[in-house]
Amino acid sequence: MSILVNKHIIISEDESATLRSLVPFLQKHGCKVSQASTGKEVLNLITACHKKKEHIDLVLSDVYMPDRTGWSVMDELKEKGIVLPFLFMTGDVSRKTKAEFEKRGITMYLQKAFTHHELIDAIEKTLHPNKTPPHPHHENNHNALKP
8 A cells, every 4th residue: 555545745836747747646646635836825725724624744845936935935834833744846956955955954855857756755754754764676866965
């Protein structure tokens, strides 16, 4: 059975091609998927879910969106008292981006373009950080930051 069954994952991503890949894959594995394409949309979506006491298992967020960063979304939610697991995706693995991950204590992110196997591994590690070694049958493109 997939670790994704019955998980509610919110995807915050402005690239339609990435959404066209992620949404059906996650739904096929039993996830409830909600999506937003801007930081403002994802903030409104998560706030609405929180008010309705709707459980959210994970926010899968792009780092750089048109109106704000995924980091600022996470910060604004924390200010509202909403703390959720975030798994970030980025095409930018510059020193600046890596430094921001380190500064925030974020040790897991996905570098675009990633495979579905890498996505599942990263979700598992984000939701259950002290469990499950990586699957031996593929290389990992998700990154654990090194000190």
